[in-house]
Amino acid sequence: MDIEKVNSMDFGEFVDVFGNVIERCPLIAAAVWSQRPFSNLEDLEKHFFAFIDALPQSGQEGILRCHPDLAGRELQRGTLTAESQREQRSAGLTSLGADERLRLAELNAQYRARFGFPFVLAARLSDPAAVRRELARRLHRPPAQELRTALGEVKKIGHLRLADLLGAHSARR
Ligand code: GUN
Incomplete structure (x- = not known):
């Protein structure tokens, strides 16, 4: 899949495809979708990680608790x-x-x-x-x-x- 395909996805498709990049945290993909277009894989990844970094500690611990x-x-x-x-x-x-x-x-x-x-x-x-x-x-x-x-x-x-x-x-x- 190339980045043009990613940038062309509607919200539902994007969350279907990227919803589990962070285990059981589709909300993160839902938030990242609003920040398209992405220039490449690194750029897309940067948005996922920036979301995690911006959370308060309770949210970061929540992400960990979604992991089995x-x-x-x-x-x-x-x-x-x-x-x-x-x-x-x-x-x-x-x-x-x-x-x-x-x-x-x-x-x-x-x-x-x-x-x-x-x-x-x-x-x-x-x-x-x-x-x-x-x-x-x-x-x-x-x-x-x-x-x-x-x-x-x-x-x-x-x-x-x-x-x-x-x-x-x-x-x-
Ligand atoms: N490492 C890769 N996948 C997982 C997972 O689902 N849970 C935990 N605890 N570690 C992982």
Whole structure:
């Protein structure tokens, strides 16, 4: 899909296509649509990220809370979004043994209890051992620093999803 096609989309089509660039936050795509035309993928992405950066802390935490746990209940129940399902599968999180799943569930619960939002990581760039390591490491950080890191991960996920939609190759890690 090229940028001319993106700029020609009406509101409904734009939200259908880009509504899950930020997990379960179609409102962001709805707001970004008003800022067209976009000059290229980077420009489009800039508008998504600027919206996130302009939110008060409560809104930024709200975005994090829209994310499902990695290897969590929604994966077991099959209720993930298509994008999250694909990312968790590519990280090897759909084929964990029971012990490993339990260990991650414990860490996810500790993280949520400490920060009040779920652990978010660009899963597609990771694997089960790295997810566990990152979770254990980030669990002990100061909350303000962790909020910044988690929003950075939301942006990495959004970057990869946008690059998929526009057929661009992504060099960012
Ligand atoms: N990384 C990539 N997708 C997701 C997701 O849906 N949830 C979390 N927690 N991390 C992700």
